[in-house]
Amino acid sequence: MGKYNELAKKIVENVGGEGNINSLTHCITRLRFKLKDESKANDDILKNMDGVVTVMKSGGQYQVVIGNHVPDVYADVIEVAHLSGESEEAPSDGNIFNRLIDILSGCFQPFLGALAAAGMVKGVNALFVFLKLYTDTSGNYTMLNGIGDAIFYFMPVILGYTAAKKFRLNPMVGIVIGAALCYPSVQGGALQAAYEAGAGAGAAAPFSLLGLPAYETFLGIPWVGASYTSSVVPIIFIVAFAAQIQKIAKKVIPAVVQTFLVPFFVLLIALPIGFLIIGPIISMLTDLLSSGFSALMNFSPALYGIILGFFWQVLVIFGLHWSVIPLAIMQLTQDGASQVLVASFGASFAQTAVVIAMYFKLKDKKLKALCPPAIISGIFGVTEPAIYGITLPKKKPFIFSMIGAAAAGFYMMSSGVISYVMGGLGIFGVVNFIDKAGDASGMMKSFIGIAIAGLIGFLLTFFFWKDDAVEEEVKAVSDSKISVNKEIVATPIQGTIAPLATSKDAAFAQGALGKGVLIHPTKGEVVAPFDGTVMTLFPTKHAIGLISDNGLELLIHIGLDTVQLDGKYFEAFVQQNDTVKKGQVLVRFDIDAIQKAGYNVETPIIVTNAGDYLDILESQNKTIGAGEELITALV
Structure with missing residues (x-):
């Protein structure tokens, strides 16, 4: 249960109980219920409830206005009312690559803990066989292998x-x-x-x-x-x-x-x-892919090492690494040796080293807690927990691991390292390179390959990756009320200015969400009104919450009920938790198209933590252009 559990219980009770709820979504400030019978809801009790700003009814929705922390309240209401929460899931945006990453990480995130545990069991089992504590035909091996392998099978x-x-x-x-x-x-x-x-x-x-x-x-x-x-x-x-x-x-x-x-x-x-x-x-x-890899290896082993090493983890993600494995099996069967998979050997160590570097730089405590088991799994050659749960969602660290793997692949193929068995994974795979006569030179070279992959992956991540997530302490910036004489908010949107009280939305007009102004846009572009951070960017891109470096919290809500457009006619150029500079373009929107679709484009610009300031002064101009002062917050 979250910290808004009690509030969630009261909200569910006063909208008529969980049996009266057909569905629930939320936008930037409001819980949007679709109730079976709105007459069962207790409007007055909800309006006067601590934690609730007001209640609105619009477009067949029963809207409980909460404020900027609505996602946390939403999560607790979902749990209290035993709702699935699936209706809140929004299609991922961005290019095809980003969408693909979103799908893959979304599918793997729920069972990362079990995946890491299974990898550790497999690694321990391989270690015990390597130390000759038992054989791979014993009951001990069979049971542990079944436990570790089940999730993969x-x-x-x-x-x-x-x-x-x-x-x-x-x-x-x-x-x-x-x-x-x-x-x-x-x-x-x-x-x-x-x-x-x-x-x-x-x-x-x-x-x-x-x-x-x-x-x-x-x-x-x-x-x-x-x-x-x-x-x-x-x-x-x-x-x-x-x-x-x-x-x-x-x-x-x-x-x-x-x-x-x-x-x-x-x-x-x-x-x-x-x-x-x-x-x-x-x-x-x-x-x-099998035909392509065969032709490339015949042309240049070194080039093959770079390409296979670089793309090996991508092939594993899509299950296409099976295009290469049959070639290795065929070679081992016919010749007793193979180089087909040698170039991929460094990938798990590059991936593991990247996670080690990320551990020192991550701000998200939950994600940081996943690193140690992922590192252990990676050492044993099982990198799925690291890939799907840590590096792939962050994109750049995953690419650094690919570079480290490519360098190791180049070295090992150029050095003529040969595999004689398809044995253990990870660190225990070094014995694969000992020939039948006992020559361990290939194993020694594999240790150098491990060092190359790990060193490059670690250094690239440690020095060239920065975690863009906002530290938990960021919210404390607004709570601490940093002492400044005044905070200037430049206009985020060009247009004509009107008093907030003239808004056609009662919640905004009554100042329930804070103090500010109303802008009727003449240009469909939102820019950063100060240096700060994107606190909230709703998936439909119609609303964005910002916090300045001095702690002022600003809500920019483009149009009324434009959440119903589901992102159509909006284009975002930033993501949640991004750091922004004054004047930087945040969102663009098509004014004419939105109006033709039947929506009002009046845009409230609201200081949501106005209570932290002595006074909020709005511009007295009728029109406002780029960079001009819109709001002055006095401390």
Whole structure:
């Protein structure tokens, strides 16, 4: 429970109880309820409640105005009212790469702790085998390996649940989709074995699709088998597709039978398409990468080392590293040695070193707490906790780890290091480079490769990465009331000025959220009115909260009820927790398009912590241009 638990209980009780709530979202200042019966809500009690500014009713929504801390209150209301909270999830914005990172990290974040624990179990097991405390055929090894390997083997099941939450699919349906992908008889090897049992070992596939062998059909369509256990990409794509089917199904299927008919049609449509289309596409990508890596290695081992070392972690993220592993197995089987995977050896150490450097620079205590187990897992060669939970969401550290891995890959391939077995991971993988005659020179070179990868990853991160997250102490800046004679707020928007009391929104007009002015924009651009930090940027980009370096908190709310546009006609150039300089462009918006859509563009500019100041003085000008003084806060 959060610190607003008691307030949340009172709000839920006075909007008619959890049974009266159809849905709940929030914007920059308000809880936006959709109630079954608004007459059950106690308006007067809510308006006079400590922690509630006022109550508004607009657009079919029952709005409880809270203030800038509405996200924290929202989280507690969700818990108290036993709501899913999924309606608050907003589509990720930015370019395709950023969206992809958002999806991947969103799918992996919920089970990072379990993932780190599993990696540590696998590492301990490998250590005990290396120290010859028991063999890899003993019951001890088998049990610990099962414990550590389960989360990886059944990855589609776990991702089926988390991806379903991300894409707003019924989570139980997501689990079933993941379980279906792990079902033994649908794996590619099982389909091939079943066919060869009748047609004879080594019999050619009777069908093909997109040039890939198919040993079975579904409704007459060739079914190309693939191995889905431990995979990542197929389940995410299938769940995303299934979510769209669910959305359509809910529109056409009567509510009384949706409980079982919607999942029925989702499974019946999404999984066959997943097996028949998504699986073959992933297989094609794997085959293309295999051919590319073979050609590159024949051309230049050193260049191959740089490229594979650099991209290895990216391949692991998408499950496409399986395009390289079969080549190594083939070489080891035929020649007793292989160089195919040598270039990837330094990746886990570069990743681990980056996390070590981040540990010293992170401000987020929760994220910092994830570093030690991720470091331990990384030393043992399991880097998923570090990648998905720490470095990938921060982007730049992940790239630094790729550079360190590329340097190690170049060294090891140029030095002619050869792998003789496919043995342990991480630090225990150094024994892979000892040949059958006992020559350990390759192992010695692998230690140099570890040093190169780790040193480059650590130094790049330590000296060239800065955590942009705002320290928890930032809020204390406003609480401490730093002594300055006055705080000047330049206008963030050009236009004509009107008293805040003339706003068509009662909450703003009554000054319930603070003191300020109203601007009717003549230019669709918001700029930073001072040097400071972005405290809040709502996903719909219609409102932004700033805190100056001296502690003044400012709310800029572009238009009225423009949250309903869901970000359309708005473009943000900053993110939450970004540091900004006066005059820097924060948001652009299309005035004409917003007005044509039926929305008022009047923009309240409000000092939300006005009580911290002796007085708030507004500009007396009728119009205001770029850089001109709009508000003066006296201390």
